[in-house]
Amino acid sequence: MPHIYKGKMMAELEGDFVIFLIGMHINKLWKVHKWLPIFRAMPRMIKELQEHSELGFLGHTMSPGVIVQYWRSFEHLEAYAHSRDHLHLPAWAAFNKRVGYADGDVGIWHETYLVQAGAYEAIYGGMPAFGLGKVGRLVPINGSRDSARGRLRQQA
Numbered sequence: 001m002p003h004i005y006k007g008k009m010m011a012e013l014e015g016d017f018v019i020f021l022i023g024m025h026i027n028k029l030w031k032v033h034k035w036l037p038i039f040r041a042m043p044r045m046i047k048e049l050q051e052h053s054e055l056g057f058l059g060h061t062m063s064p065g066v067i068v069q070y071w072r073s074f075e076h077l078e079a080y081a082h083s084r085d086h087l088h089l090p091a092w093a094a095f096n097k098r099v100g101y102a103d104g105d106v107g108i109w110h111e112t113y114l115v116q117a118g119a120y121e122a123i124y125g126g127m128p129a130f131g132l133g134k135v136g137r138l139v140p141i142n143g144s145r146d147s148a149r150g151r152l153r154q155q156a
Contacts, residue, residue, distance in 0.1 A: 005124065007140060010122055018112060019069070025065065057072075058072060
């Protein structure tokens with residue numbers, strides 16, 4: 001069982017970073033042959049990223065339909081996406097060959113956010129390390145950090 005941080009905590013992460021949201025939307029559940037390979041590919045990519053810190057992957061949080069990924073920089077994310085030496089590019093090519101976008105049986109999406117140092121805030125109450133608090137560090141909230149505005153000011 002993970003350690004539960006009692007009280008209110010906030011996340012701190014040194015420097016700029018990237019938040020990358022990626023997900024799949026199954027529009028036709030019965031077309032398993034189209035969405036199952038996509039579903040199986042992502043855990044292998046996450047494992048590869050976790051084993052190679054030089055790729056700039058900081059960590060992730062997975063929920064049904066979406067994976068939140070944290071990256072050191074957009075350059076790291078882009079380099080991984082286009083690398084012929086890693087798992088993403090072959091998986092992407094296979095998706096486009098097998099499924100593509102034409103029939104709408106399976107949808108995929110992503111959003112990329114470039115976050116400047118100190119231009120974020122997060123709060124976690126009575127939780128294990130999670131999200132940004134898991135890839136950065138958790139620190140107690142007290143005094144002026146007790147509001148979102150205060151947490152943002154503390155980081156600036």
